[in-house]
Amino acid sequence: MDGSSSFRKKWLYIIGWLAILLIVYGWQIVRMGGVIASEVDIFVDLVCIFPILLLLWMAFFSQFVLPVQTFGDRQKIFNRLIAYLFGSHGPALFIENGEIKEHSGERLKKGPGVLWLDSASAAVTRTAVAIKQTIGPGVHFIEKGEFIAGTVDLHTQFQSLGPREEDKPFAEKLEDQSNEEYQQIQDRRRMVSALTRDGIEVIPNISVVFRVDTGFPTKEIEPGSRFGYRAGVTRKAKENEKLDQEAIRKAIIGQGVNLNALPDENRRRLAWNELPGALAIDVWREYVGKFTLDELFSQTQTIPPPPEKLPQPTEEEVDPLSQPLQVSPTRNTWRDGLATMLRELNLMMWWAIKKLEGRKENKPQKPIPPEPPVPDNNKKDESKKVTALKVVNEMVKARLTQFDVDILDDNGKRGEGKIESDEYKLLQERGLKVLNVSIGSLRLSPTVDEQLIKQWSATWFNNARAESEQIDRKRNILETSAREQALIRYAEVVSREINDLAKKGKPDPKGTLKTLLMRSRALIRSGEHSEQLRRRMSTELEEIEDMIKWMEANGK
Numbered sequence: 001m002d003g004s005s006s007f008r009k010k011w012l013y014i015i016g017w018l019a020i021l022l023i024v025y026g027w028q029i030v031r032m033g034g035v036i037a038s039e040v041d042i043f044v045d046l047v048c049i050f051p052i053l054l055l056l057w058m059a060f061f062s063q064f065v066l067p068v069q070t071f072g073d074r075q076k077i078f079n080r081l082i083a084y085l086f087g088s089h090g091p092a093l094f095i096e097n098g099e100i101k102e103h104s105g106e107r108l109k110k111g112p113g114v115l116w117l118d119s120a121s122a123a124v125t126r127t128a129v130a131i132k133q134t135i136g137p138g139v140h141f142i143e144k145g146e147f148i149a150g151t152v153d154l155h156t157q158f159q160s161l162g163p164r165e166e167d168k169p170f171a172e173k174l175e176d177q178s179n180e181e182y183q184q185i186q187d188r189r190r191m192v193s194a195l196t197r198d199g200i201e202v203i204p205n206i207s208v209v210f211r212v213d214t215g216f217p218t219k220e221i222e223p224g225s226r227f228g229y230r231a232g233v234t235r236k237a238k239e240n241e242k243l244d245q246e247a248i249r250k251a252i253i254g255q256g257v258n259l260n261a262l263p264d265e266n267r268r269r270l271a272w273n274e275l276p277g278a279l280a281i282d283v284w285r286e287y288v289g290k291f292t293l294d295e296l297f298s299q300t301q302t303i304p305p306p307p308e309k310l311p312q313p314t315e316e317e318v319d320p321l322s323q324p325l326q327v328s329p330t331r332n333t334w335r336d337g338l339a340t341m342l343r344e345l346n347l348m349m350w351w352a353i354k355k356l357e358g359r360k361e362n363k364p365q366k367p368i369p370p371e372p373p374v375p376d377n378n379k380k381d382e383s384k385k386v387t388a389l390k391v392v393n394e395m396v397k398a399r400l401t402q403f404d405v406d407i408l409d410d411n412g413k414r415g416e417g418k419i420e421s422d423e424y425k426l427l428q429e430r431g432l433k434v435l436n437v438s439i440g441s442l443r444l445s446p447t448v449d450e451q452l453i454k455q456w457s458a459t460w461f462n463n464a465r466a467e468s469e470q471i472d473r474k475r476n477i478l479e480t481s482a483r484e485q486a487l488i489r490y491a492e493v494v495s496r497e498i499n500d501l502a503k504k505g506k507p508d509p510k511g512t513l514k515t516l517l518m519r520s521r522a523l524i525r526s527g528e529h530s531e532q533l534r535r536r537m538s539t540e541l542e543e544i545e546d547m548i549k550w551m552e553a554n555g556k
Contacts, residue, residue, distance in 0.1 A: 058082070066116065066139050076114075076141045083111055090114075090142060095121040098153030107148065115140045115148070120227040122212070122248040123151040131253060134245040136229045150252035152212055152272060154227040156435065159277040162192040162205035163443065169203055170445050194285040197411075200293045203443040206284060208400075210276045212251050213433035214244040250431030276400065276434050279423045283396045284439060290412040291388040293448070299385040301412065303394075388412060393439050399423045400434040494519055510551065517548050 029042065058081050065077055083089040090113025094101040098121050117123060117137050125132040125142055126149040132142075137154075163169050169189035173182045193203050217224040222237070224230040230240040256270040256278075270278065288296075295301070391412070398405040399421045407415035427434060444452075494516050521544045524537050 058085075066114065068139055073139070073141070076112075080112055080114055080141075090144065091147070093148070094118075095123060095151055097121060097155065098151045100148065100151060110145055112144050113142050113146075115142060119225040119229075120154045121151060122154060122214075122229065124149045124249055124252045131249070134249045136231065136241070136244065136248070137225045150255070150272070152248055152251050154212060154214065154225060154229060156209060156211045157273050157276075159208045159210070159273065160205065161208070161277050161281060162441070163188045163203060169443060192281055192284070194288045196291060196293045196296065197289055198292045200448055201445060202288060202293070202296070204284070204439045205441040206277065206280050207436075207438045208276045208280050208434060209436040210273075210432055210434045213247045213428070213431050215240055247431035250429060254430040272430070272432070275430060276427065276432060279400060279426070280396060280437050283399045283423060284392065287392045287395050287408065287412075290408055290410055291392070293444075295388040295412065296392075296442075297387055297389065299387055301386050301388050301391045302414075303384055303386055303391070304414070389439075389442070393437070396439060397434075397437040400427065400437055490523075493523065514548065514551050517544055517551075520544055521548070 025045075032041070059078050063074055063077075065081075066073075068074055068077065080089055080092075084092075090109050090111035091102070091106050092114050093106060093116070095115065095117045097118065100107065115123065115125075115135065116139050117135065119137045122134070122136045124134050125146050127145055127147075131149060132146050133140075163185065167185050167188065169185055173179075189203055192206055193201055195201055211228065214228040215230050216226065216228055217230055222230075223232050224241075229244050230237060232238065232241065251272045255272050256275060391408075395405065395408065400423050402421060403424055404418040404420050407417060407419055409415055498512060498516075521541065524541050524544070
C-alpha cells in the first residue's frame with residue numbers, strides 16, 4: 001500500500017505541474033490569436049519542442065544526481081531517470097554500514113536500478129538463478145532482474161556473548177518477572193554454558209573481535225576505503241581488489257544454518273557476523289571440559305617459552321647484487337669461468353648503484369653464514385605457571401587466529417607437535433578474520449561459590465604465608481644481584497684511577513690509597529647513582545673524610 005500510494009503521489013505531483021504549465025501555455029495561445037490561428041505552432045511545441053526540452057533538462061540535471069565521473073555512468077543515470085519517469089525503474093538503494101536504506105517495496109522492483117554504498121559497506125548481487133557481481137564502496141548500476149543477495153559491514157565487528165551484567169542465570173523465576181524475560185536470560189545462559197571435567201557448570205562472557213578479511217590501502221592517496229577495501233587501475237591494485245571482492249563474496253554467500261533452531265524461525269539462518277561467536281563457543285566448551293574447576297583458578301598449568309626469533313639478515317645479505325655466484329666444484333671449467341665473469345659484472349653493477357645513490361663505496365664482502373646456535377645448558381627455564389582459564393583463553397584465541405595450535409589431551413596436558421585448526425580454515429573459507437577473543441566474568445552456581453569461599457577461608461593463611469616466603473626469596477635474590485652489580489661497577493670506576501697512576505710511573509701505595517679514597521668520596525658526594533644512597537651513606541662519608549685528613553696530617 002505504501003509503494004502504490006507514493007507512486008500515486010508522484011504522478012499527482014507531475015500532473016499538477018503539467019496542468020499549471022498547460023494553463024500558462026493556453027493563456028499565451030489566446031494572446032497570440034487563439035487555437036485556430038496557432039494550430040501549427042501548438043503541434044510543433046507539443047510534439048517536438050516540449051519533448052526535446054524535457055530530455056535536455058533531464059540530461060543536464062542527471063549529471064548531478066550521483067557522484068559519478070565517467071560519461072558511461074552519466075548515461076546510465078539518464079536511462080534510469082527515463083525509466084523512473086515511466087514507472088519501469090528498478091531499485092534505488094543506499095547502503096550505509098552494511099544496512100539497506102530504502103522506501104517500502106523499493107527492493108522488490110525488477111527494472112534497472114542503482115546502488116550507492118558508503119565507504120564502510122560492500123554487497124553481492126544476484127539474479128534469479130546465479131550470483132551476479134561483488135561490489136564495494138561507491139555507485140554501482142544493476143541490470144533488470146538483478147537484486148541484492150546480501151551486504152556486509154567493513155567496520156571491525158565486536159560480538160559479546162553470554163549473560164548481561166544484571167542477569168542472574170542460576171536464580172529461580174521471580175513473581176514479578178515475565179516468562180519472556182526469564183526465558184531470554186536462560187537463552188543467554190545456555191548459549192555459552194559449559195561443563196568442566198568434574199561436571200561443574202560454568203557460564204562466561206565471551207567477546208570476539210573480527211572483520212571481513214579485506215586489505216587496506218597502503219597509502220592515503222590510493223583509492224579504496226580506509227575501512228578495508230582496495231581499488232585502483234594498476235595491475236597490482238586490480239589483483240588486490242579481486243582478493244577483497246572474493247573475501248566479501250565468501251562472507252555473504254557462505255552464511256550457515258543454525259541447526260538448533262526450527263526451520264520457520266528467524267534464528268534458523270546464521271548471519272555472516274554470527275559465525276565467529278558460534279565457533280568461539282564451541283571451542284570454549286571443548287577446552288573447558290579438559291580441566292576441573294580447581295584447575296581453572298589454580299596456577300598449575302605450564303606454558304612453554306615462546307620460540308626464539310631467528311636472526312634477521314643484514315642489508316649485505318639481502319642485497320642480490322652484492323652476492324657472489326656460488327659455483328659447485330663439480331662444474332666444468334668453462335662454466336666456472338662464466339660464473340666468475342658474472343660475479344665481476346655483479347660487483348661492477350653494485351658499485352655503480354652505490355655511487356648513484358650517493359653511498360660510501362665499500363667493496364662488498366662475502367657474507368659469513370650464521371653459526372648454528374649452541375645449546376645453552378645453563379639457560380634458565382622460561383616456562384611459567386598459569387591458571388587453566390588463561391590456557392583456555394589462549395587456546396580458543398589460537399584456534400580462531402592461527403593455522404596450527406598446540407595439542408592438549410583430555411586432561412589438559414600439552415602434547416608434542418601441533419594440529420591444524422579447522423575453525424581457522426573455516427573462517428578463511430568464509431572470508432572472515434578474527435582479531436581477538438577474550439573469555440572472562442565466569443559465573444558459578446551459588447552452591448559452588450559458597451563451597452569455594454569456605455575452602456578459601458580454610459587455606460588462606462597457608463597460601464598467604466607461602467606467598468610471603470616466595471616474595472622474601474625473590475627480594476633476597478634481587479638484593480644479592482644488585483649488591484654484586486654495584487661492587488662490579490665500583491671496582492670498574494676505581495680501577496681506572498689505578499690504571500691512570502700506573503701509566504704515569506710506578507705508583508706509590510700511600511698515594512694510590514689516597515687517590516682511591518678521594519674517588520670514593522667524590523662518588524658519594526655527587527649522587528650520580530642515587531640521591532637516596534648519598535643521604536644513607538653520611539656515616540661512611542665522614543669516615544672517609546677522617547681517613548683522608550689522617551693521611552694528610554701524617555704525610556706520605
